[in-house]
Amino acid sequence: MGDAADIREVFLAGISHKTAPVELRERFSFDADRARLFMERAAARGIEEIVYVSTCNRVEVYAAAADARRAVAALTEILGDFSGVPSSESEGAVYRKYSREAVKHLLSVASSLDSMVVGENEILGQLRECFRAAVREKKTGPVLNKLFHQAFRTAKRVRTETGIARNPLSIAFIAVEMARKIFEDLAKRRALLVGAGEMGELILRYLTKHCIGEMVIANRSLGNAERIAREIRPDARIIPLEDAASAAREADIIVTSVSARDFVFTAPAAREIMKRRGAKPLFIIDIAVPRNIDPAVAELAGIFLYNIDDLKTIAEENHKSRMGEVEMASRLVEADSLEFMEWYEGLAAVPAINRIQIQFEEIRRRELDRYRKKRLKHLSDEDFGIVADLTNQIMTKTLHNPITHLKKIAGSSRGHRGGRSIEDAVRIIMEMFEK
């Protein structure tokens, strides 16, 4: 960075689920090769740093350039070329943010505050991947490197210091979390899936992810059950639907999603099962509509029965609880974006600080040489080294306050983009030390 005027400004242009439908978003979504070409073209147009971010809910381009307004115009043009979407069509959907707004936006996106499902975990991994791709292509520099690392740190803070990601929203995940509140170790438990519906399959995936000990699938079509087992749990035992009642006697978790007019399990049958189980609890998830399990089963001691509406209600409550954490998370994002802006605004003072340091260093060297030749020539090299260190320390300490002050001026003058205050301050400091 040669001069204060060359300091790169951070900005972004993008569309998201909040501003554009999927039909428009998908046209801005480029594969890896095309994204690389896009960044190449942007670099050729004078955009010094660029990261192209594409997820299912957003396409955003983060960049840093000396002249942000001109760079945004260039970027819009290139985006139009690559997507084939004329600017008249995308204009209302594309948002542009500069400096602090852009920084805050990235930190919010990384922290999943701007996601369709607030608190979801995928976005951070996707951002990391997009950033890595830009780093591989050498399209990032000091500003975006620092900004993205700050965003990853903030996202981690938001996840650990708030409860935003704690309570699950997916029905299948809630079902498994409930099972984990009943059973200590799922690896020692047996699950029975009755009916191989889509939701049941999803629950089976989650149970497998949490290392369920044994899995039995009861289905009308054995072929379909075998396909699911092959894909998710190859060692699952497949049984015909008629054998589900006897398999239920050995199961700790039962998931039912079979289409049937009558109850698959009635209260007397469940009572029989519980007699054999003693005090051991039984967890039943009935996601079928109409329901497969007699509601009276829920009254039996040791049985925890959840139907699809129960799980949906919990998901809604969890969503409310996540939204309650948004305010705290936003405060963290605000604080971290301020911290980044302090560093970023301090960059404006770097050329001036360099000039001052070089000038003072020249004076120090000159004077040291003069003394070395005359009044300090009797000193050994070691002793002279100590004197040199001493002068260096004095210089560093003398310059500490003016440099800190310059950084503050840089921060306050950046808002009106003049840079005059820094120049004035540097001139005043120099005049004070000149003959």
Added chain:
Amino acid sequence: MSEAFFILSILLLAAASGLSILSLHGDSDRFHAHARRSFYLAGAFFLASGAVRYYPFALRDFVRIASTIWGHFYILALLLFLILAYIDLFRWSAHWRAVAAVALPFITVVCALFLPFLGSDRVMEVGLANHLLPFHVIFSFMGQLFFFFSFTGSLLGIFLENRLRRRSSLRSIQNFPSLEAIDAFIGWSLKRAAAFLAVGIVSGVALVWINYGRVFLFSFKETVIYVSLFFIALLLYLRRDGRLGMMKLNAMNAALFGAVLAMYIASNVILSSGFHSFR
């Protein structure tokens, strides 16, 4: 100095109780970390209050200390501290958060109840010159305290099962152990309660036999210990039998411990002037 340390210890325990309840309900790891820190700091001040009061301590002083109203309480509270620290540092560390949210307020109340006896010079007329007494006191206390921890587990189990049956959000039970883990903790506590009480009773019988030539003096204290052991044995049997569900077992455990606590208070405080054994 001992009094100042003790009061500091109570204040820290109160803070730890509040924080541990918040950490369980409020879903915050910071509250949990602060609760633990406050608990250990309270323990350090509690130890310091005893060290200042009883220094220099020799084993032969145990009977003298245990026979004072303050010393009697000090041993009880010290064992409570030690068991809770053991739960945190060893097998049940993952579930300390939940256990502490019930146990810490109880320890705080016990300590606060003994505040009026801080400078008391009331002494129990022991009259049992026998080395078995320290063992009898410690084992009996340990048995009752493990029974108390099974009670805390039962309260947690009742709350958790109730929330699961109501199908409420995960938020309120996020930091709870699983029902199975709570059940295992209750079993662990009850087995230790039974073992310690049995040894306490055997040493007590030997003590009474040596001193009086009898095995039972028909005192309230003896009765409470025998009843406690009977209750614990009954609970262990019913758990093994498996006919009662977790909820009923937990409710029964809580009720039986409540009965023992009521008997203890009745035999020690209400039946005569407060802590009538100490004159």
